[in-house]
Amino acid sequence: MSVHHAISAHSASQAEYIVLYRKLDVMREVRIERAIEQYQAGEAVDLASINEVTQQINQLAQRHHLPPRKFVTAAMIESTNK
Template sequence: MSVHEAITKHSTAQHLHLVRFAELDEQREQAIEACVDLCRRGLPFSVDEINAITAQIIAHAKQGISPLRSYVTEDMVRDFVKKG
């Protein structure tokens, strides 16, 4: 394999890794928005889906260059809504 091919292969792998991160991050943001909406309306909500996606992001980050995300608590959602 030439140097050019190796660089191209590496760049492609990094790009695909970041694309997958962006997909997971978007799913996480949608889950957060859903929780915030329920909280604002005074309805019960759970952060389980957010944290399941967060776990996927953390596992994915171990395989490449993408950033990490923090787990979310119900208190964090309530505090965000109160400040909003």
């Protein structure tokens, strides 16, 4: 394989990880917004589903030099109370 093909293959692979990272980040943000709405409505909040996605993001981040995300705590959700 030529150097050009190797570099192209590496770039394509990196692009795939970045796309996956962004999709997971959007999914995390949607879940955070839903948790805030649930908290404000007095409903139970499921942080496990948020932090499951956060864990996936952080695994990608660690392997591919992307920024990690903080795990979400109840205090974080409560601090958004309006």
